[in-house]
Amino acid sequence: MEPNNTPLSHSVTLDKAKCKGCTACLKRCPTEAIRIRDGKAKILQDLCIDCGECIKVCPYHAKQAATDPFEDLQKYKYNIAVPAPTLYGQFHNLKDIDYVLNGLLAIGFDDVYEAAKGTEAITDLTLKLLAEGKLEKPVINSACPAVIRLISVRFPSLISHILPVVAPVEAAAMAARKEAVEKTGLSPEDIGVFFISPCAAKATTVQNPLGLKASPISGVLSMKSVYMKLLPALGKLSEIKPISTSSLEGISWARIGGEIKALSRGKCLSVDGIDNIISLFEEIEDDENLDIDFIEALSCTGGCVSGPLTVENGYVAKMRIVEIAKAQGKKDLPRTPIDLTDEELTWSEPIKYRNNMYLDEDFAVAMQKLEQIETIYRDLPQIDCGSCGSPTCKCLAEDIVRGYADEIECIHNLRKRLQSLQQEAE
Amino acid sequence: MPNVKLHYDIDGNDFTVAGQASSNLKKVLKQLGVSTEVIRKAAISMYEGEINTVIHGKGGAADVEISTDKLIITFTDHGPGIKDISQAMQEGFSTATDEARELGFGAGMGLPNMKKYSDALNISSVLGEGTTVEIIIHLT
Numbered sequence: 001m002e003p004n005n006t007p008l009s010h011s012v013t014l015d016k017a018k019c020k021g022c023t024a025c026l027k028r029c030p031t032e033a034i035r036i037r038d039g040k041a042k043i044l045q046d047l048c049i050d051c052g053e054c055i056k057v058c059p060y061h062a063k064q065a066a067t068d069p070f071e072d073l074q075k076y077k078y079n080i081a082v083p084a085p086t087l088y089g090q091f092h093n094l095k096d097i098d099y100v101l102n103g104l105l106a107i108g109f110d111d112v113y114e115a116a117k118g119t120e121a122i123t124d125l126t127l128k129l130l131a132e133g134k135l136e137k138p139v140i141n142s143a144c145p146a147v148i149r150l151i152s153v154r155f156p157s158l159i160s161h162i163l164p165v166v167a168p169v170e171a172a173a174m175a176a177r178k179e180a181v182e183k184t185g186l187s188p189e190d191i192g193v194f195f196i197s198p199c200a201a202k203a204t205t206v207q208n209p210l211g212l213k214a215s216p217i218s219g220v221l222s223m224k225s226v227y228m229k230l231l232p233a234l235g236k237l238s239e240i241k242p243i244s245t246s247s248l249e250g251i252s253w254a255r256i257g258g259e260i261k262a263l264s265r266g267k268c269l270s271v272d273g274i275d276n277i278i279s280l281f282e283e284i285e286d287d288e289n290l291d292i293d294f295i296e297a298l299s300c301t302g303g304c305v306s307g308p309l310t311v312e313n314g315y316v317a318k319m320r321i322v323e324i325a326k327a328q329g330k331k332d333l334p335r336t337p338i339d340l341t342d343e344e345l346t347w348s349e350p351i352k353y354r355n356n357m358y359l360d361e362d363f364a365v366a367m368q369k370l371e372q373i374e375t376i377y378r379d380l381p382q383i384d385c386g387s388c389g390s391p392t393c394k395c396l397a398e399d400i401v402r403g404y405a406d407e408i409e410c411i412h413n414l415r416k417r418l419q420s421l422q423q424e425a426e
Numbered sequence: 427m428p429n430v431k432l433h434y435d436i437d438g439n440d441f442t443v444a445g446q447a448s449s450n451l452k453k454v455l456k457q458l459g460v461s462t463e464v465i466r467k468a469a470i471s472m473y474e475g476e477i478n479t480v481i482h483g484k485g486g487a488a489d490v491e492i493s494t495d496k497l498i499i500t501f502t503d504h505g506p507g508i509k510d511i512s513q514a515m516q517e518g519f520s521t522a523t524d525e526a527r528e529l530g531f532g533a534g535m536g537l538p539n540m541k542k543y544s545d546a547l548n549i550s551s552v553l554g555e556g557t558t559v560e561i562i563i564h565l566t
Binding site: 157282283285286287353357359361364370 | 428429430445448449452453454456457458459462465466469470472473492494539
């Protein structure tokens, strides 16, 4: 497989004034994509998978996700809000989803289409594909863009295992636009479809779609910012129209376990938290005999409820999602199928391997560099303190050989050298 | 021509660390720009070899030598040795302990899998002294 290294833009940005150059994000980044340079965190674009861990861990709130402003609604003649089901878990004592959906209309949207609706079509198609038996096992879900990007940079042999199906929010966005065109007679470009997102990686996916030529989503609004507008509006609602048609299963996708609960078939496994996913994927690469049919992997612990753009504590939100999904199930709503073909729901573009690890295109030179890395590493203190601005001593050795850092940046070795100079002088 | 040598100690008392050498080797091969297919072969062979060395060899070491055209992994242990090598190479044959079987090992696929995913496999074993398993994987 040939590596594809076209530049990628990311949604994670840095507020330089707030960044103190500490090692919090440096040490947390699961793909070693951060360095501290000139006292500020720097993201290596080729390695970033948009998981948002750095946003969550930064004590100074210097890391942010670049989402779209609410004012972008003015660009379109008709605007549809597509809320992730995680939004429902942000409110205290929410009795009915319809409060939130009516609230979205009150703050300026013309229509609402639940992302949870998209899950139903995805589940149906997944079951069909699993029954056909043509997919390589274990099949890995495609709902979490950070997981797909992780595979594309770290686990090239697992690319062929990814479910080649659009994410629920993309299915919902496609269906929402289609319905709106029929309803309003406007052309598709005049319709704004805005995802209300708990997730930084989803924002990147609109610019750099995964598996699709172009994203059906017009813009991504951060859940935090929409929450601030929604909260006052909810108190002023005079009438609650019944809007929601989503199912218990659809809403449950907001938490880990939701997707495989909906599948309820075969040997399925749920894994959450990016580090747990990495160790599982390592094992899948190595062990032929694991015998797993389907893996639901969500980068955030607990699932999308813990996304970096949420307001509420992820565990509290998860508990609420369970309650809200149950209440929705009790409504016994008729299931209204999404009007999309299997072809529309299936990826048209392959996921490409982005090998950002190789040291040199010339194999012999790469071997020499590898030897140099080992030699430099042996001389480093191997305590992975991060003071040099690289996350580990091994990573500093690699950075030195790649020309990204100087050996002198190891403060411990520098101190040793000073001490021996001092001794010589005495 | 440069060649890269890697050494991994394999602890005989801990199944749960098996996989670390494989993980490290995968990273090195990616840094060298080796193809995904070769990395997969190396990962599976390394993992099976590590587990064999823990279960049967009571620990030992893995030595990797990478040259421009091939990868040689040598597992050395000072365990009981293999009585009948041709029997050990049969799929499904296993002498794994109950403890290992409880952890899901002992399916008798270790050596057969290493043979399947490598280009050459050589075993030498002396009863009571230990076993050396060498696997060769061509890089191109």
